[in-house]
Amino acid sequence: MNIKEIVKQPEGRRLEFKEQIPSGYKLVRIVIAFSNDAGGEIYLGVKDEPREIVGLNQDKIISLEERISNMIFNQCSPVILPEFTIVTVDKKMLLRIRIFKGNNPPYFFKSKGKEIGTYIRVGSSNRLASAEIVAELERQSANMSFDGELFFEKTLSEIDIKAFIVFFKERTGEKLNLKTLSKLCLYNEKNGKKYSTYALILLSDDPQRYRLFPYAKVECARFKGTTPGNFIDQKTIDVNIGQQAEMALNFILRHISQGTKGYDGVYRNDHWEYPINALREVVRNAIVHRDYALSGKDIKIAVFDDKIEITSPGKLMPSVDFNLMEAGQSEIRNKLIAAAFKKLGIIEQWGNGLKIISDDLKNYSEIKLEWSEPGIAFRVTFRKKNYIPENTEKTREKTREKTREKILSLLEATPYITINELAEIIGISQKGIEWQIAKLKKEKRIKRIGPAKGGHWEILINL
Numbered sequence: 001m002n003i004k005e006i007v008k009q010p011e012g013r014r015l016e017f018k019e020q021i022p023s024g025y026k027l028v029r030i031v032i033a034f035s036n037d038a039g040g041e042i043y044l045g046v047k048d049e050p051r052e053i054v055g056l057n058q059d060k061i062i063s064l065e066e067r068i069s070n071m072i073f074n075q076c077s078p079v080i081l082p083e084f085t086i087v088t089v090d091k092k093m094l095l096r097i098r099i100f101k102g103n104n105p106p107y108f109f110k111s112k113g114k115e116i117g118t119y120i121r122v123g124s125s126n127r128l129a130s131a132e133i134v135a136e137l138e139r140q141s142a143n144m145s146f147d148g149e150l151f152f153e154k155t156l157s158e159i160d161i162k163a164f165i166v167f168f169k170e171r172t173g174e175k176l177n178l179k180t181l182s183k184l185c186l187y188n189e190k191n192g193k194k195y196s197t198y199a200l201i202l203l204s205d206d207p208q209r210y211r212l213f214p215y216a217k218v219e220c221a222r223f224k225g226t227t228p229g230n231f232i233d234q235k236t237i238d239v240n241i242g243q244q245a246e247m248a249l250n251f252i253l254r255h256i257s258q259g260t261k262g263y264d265g266v267y268r269n270d271h272w273e274y275p276i277n278a279l280r281e282v283v284r285n286a287i288v289h290r291d292y293a294l295s296g297k298d299i300k301i302a303v304f305d306d307k308i309e310i311t312s313p314g315k316l317m318p319s320v321d322f323n324l325m326e327a328g329q330s331e332i333r334n335k336l337i338a339a340a341f342k343k344l345g346i347i348e349q350w351g352n353g354l355k356i357i358s359d360d361l362k363n364y365s366e367i368k369l370e371w372s373e374p375g376i377a378f379r380v381t382f383r384k385k386n387y388i389p390e391n392t393e394k395t396r397e398k399t400r401e402k403t404r405e406k407i408l409s410l411l412e413a414t415p416y417i418t419i420n421e422l423a424e425i426i427g428i429s430q431k432g433i434e435w436q437i438a439k440l441k442k443e444k445r446i447k448r449i450g451p452a453k454g455g456h457w458e459i460l461i462n463l
Contacts (some may be wrong), residue, residue, distance in 0.1 A: 003053075003089050004053075004089065005095065006043070007043070007046055007051060007053060007294055008051070008387050008427050010124070011041065011048075011124035011424075012123060012124050013037065013038060013121050013123065013124075013373065014034070014038055014039065014040035014041065014121075015040060015041055015043075015124075016030055016040065016041070016124070017041045017042075017046040017047075017048055017051070018042065018043070018046065018048075019045070019047045019048065019054060020044065020045075020056075021044060021064060021067075021068065021157050024071050024075070026429070027042075027068065027071065027072075027111070028071060028072060028075045028076060028109065029109075029119050029126045030042060030126055031072055031076065031080055031082065031097075031099050032076060032080070032107045032108060032109065032118070032119045032126075033119040033120055033121040033126040033127075034101075034121060035076075035080050035100070035102040035105070035107040036102060036105050036106055036107050036118065036119065036121070036129070037101070037120055037121040037315070037318055038101055038121070038318035039098075039099050039100045039101040039318070040098075040099050040121065040173035041096055041097065041098050041099070042096070042097040042099070043094055043095075043096055043097075044056060044064075044094060044096075044097070045092065045093065045095060045097040046094065046096035047371055053090065053092055053094065054092065055089075055092030055093050055094065056095060057107075057243070058093050060091055061086060061095055064095060064097055065084045065086075065095060065115040068082075068084075068085070068095075068097065069082070074110075075109055075110055075111070076107060076108075076109070076110065077107070077110045078102070078104045078107060078111075079110060080099065080102065081100075082097050082098060082099050082100075082182065082393045083097070083098040083100070084096070084097055084098075085098070085388050086196065091293055101318050103141075104141050105137035105138070105140055105141050106129065106134050106137035106138060106141070114134060115131070115134065116128070118133075118134050118137070118218075119188055120133060120238075120315075120375065122315075122375060122376065123373055130447075131292055132293050132295070133376070135293065135326055136291065136293055139266060144289070145332070145333060145334050145335040145336065146198060146292055146293045146334065147197060147198045147202065147292060147334040147335065147336045147337050148185065148197050148198070148199065148335065148336050148368050149195070149197065149198050149201035150188055150190065150195045150197055150198075151195060151196050151197070151198060151201055151208065151212070152190075152195055153196060153208070153333050154195075154196070154206075155193050155194055156181075156194035156195060156196050157194070158186045159196045159200065159201070159204055159206045159208070160202045160204060160205055160207075161176075161200065161203070161205075161293065162205070163204070163205040163240065163372060164176065164200075164203050164204050164240065164242065165203070165242065166181075167240075167242055167344075168344065171344040171345055171346075172343060172344060172345070181200070183352055184336065184339055184340050184343060185197065185199075185336050185339070186199055186200040186203070186336060186340065187200060195256070195422065198212070198213075198292065199334065199336035199337050199340060200293065201213070202216055202240065202241045202337065203241060203242050203337075203340060204231060204240060205240055205241050209240065210238075212357065213292060213300045215294075215295060215296060215297055215313075216238075216241060216292060216297050216298070216299065217236060217237055217238035217299070218236075218237040218238075218244050218247075218248045218286075218287070218299040218300075218301060218359070219234075219235075219236055219237075219298050219299070219301070220233075220235040220236075220237065220248060220251040220252075220300075220301045220302075220303075221233070221234050221235075221300075221301070221302050221303070222234075222255045222303045223302060223304050223305075224305070225301065225304065225305055226304050226305050226306045226307070226387075226389065227304070228302065232255075233251075233254075233255065235251050237251075241287055241337065241421050242340075242341070242344060242346070244287050244299075245280070245283050245284045245287050245346055248267070248283050248287075248299075248301055249276075249280050249283050250280065251301065251303075252274075252279060252283075252301065252303060252308060253272075253276075255303045256273040256274055256303070256308075257272075257273045258271070258272050258273070273380075274308060274363055274364070274367060274382050275357075275360040275364045275367060276360075277356055277359075277360040278356065278359075278360040278361055278364075278369070278382070279308065279310075279356040279382065281357050281360075282310050282348060282354065282380045283297065283310060283355065284341070284347055284353075285312075285353055286299050286310050286311075286312035286380075287299065287312075287314065288332075288333075288334060288337055288338050288341055288346075288347060289314070289317065289332070289333045289334065289338075290312040290313050290314050290333075290334075291313050291314025291376075292334065293343065294313045294376065297312070297313035297376075297377070299311065299312050299313070305387070305389075306383065306384050306387035306389075306402065307381050307382060307383040307384065307387075308381070308382045309379055309380070309381050310379065310380050310381075311374070311377050311378070311379040312377060312378050312379075313376065313377050314333065314376065314377065314378065315376060315377070315378060316371075316373060316375055316378045317331035317332075318331070320357075334352060353462075357369070365385075366384060366385050366386055367382055367383065367384060367385065368382075368383045368384075368385050369381070369383075370383055395435045400436070400439075401428060401445050403432075403436055404439065404440055404445075407422060407433070407436055407437070407440065408424065408440070408446070408459060410422060410426075411446060411457040411459060412459050413459070415456035415457045416456045417435050417457075419434060419437070444460055445460055446458065446460060447460060
């Protein structure tokens, strides 16, 4: 992609534009946020509103590079090593600062310290990281995941996993014993005692799951219309996480339609309103890859007239790019949960989830996939491209045509019926009936035989 095309893009998770070098604090904050996330690029010499390449002073660009390099080195901890490139566009010079995803997060201001000097990238903004996010960055640095931490308040034998044992047997045909739990790393030993991991707590029906993870649930809603507001149906799924995906998908299926799309020989091809395999994969990923360390946040599934939204707490993992769905991408936030789900057959092989979504969408040209990061969350939207709101003229005309069809049926069955009787039966005003009658006359679908009183109606077009 050339520079002119890049400049047309909106600022986001991996991209920032500045007309001139901002204050040292602001620039370093961007660099730290990029390093703690997926990396990114800063372009100096690009005006933001309106977006325009203005360039930098050619005589000062080398000294500017040195100044920025020293600023980053002196103010950041651990050390961040950016890559600088001078780019010429239409005789105007830009400075590109490329920041790589850091291998040793969290990165922070030396002067402020880790607790109040760590920043993360949220959309196109840079935000101070909470204690929960700082802890998650530390786990990433140690190649650990939150679900692998141990729960010390009870020993393994005191955790209620009876329901999980039954579920495991149903899904795998195998008995869940200590050896299997060990292979899945769902417990560990400390000082001669066995303790369960958070992953096992989340898979269990022990009361501690509700206490430790009250938000490890899926909130489902079917809204009337295209925006949140009036509920048609609601469901809270707060069972153990192994059963959540199937229950959530069933809620969606209950609120979308299934039709027929042609025949294969004598066999009918059923065609759902939305791509089911893609929906299933997104729901599974929402549960497997959500950030369970974030308190006060649950998974939300919202079904509207024109779209389905699935929102999961936690940002998209840095190395995963939804714009490259055909590529085999895999970065796992919850390593133990993912391994357990794979054993249970809830998810398939690593790295093929986005391809499943992409392949299924190929059969649904009428559905558009969108993704976004609203705050510290990741949202996938399946949107109908050709949705017609109920209040549009096309929809109103469809309603009027249905009314005319009712009138025609009544006129054929009872030719001597009056305008008042039609209005009462159909449930619209007398003026509304008169308008529809005039329309039918104009279309030469009916005609009046005899006077207004005592005459009757004749249908000119067969129903």
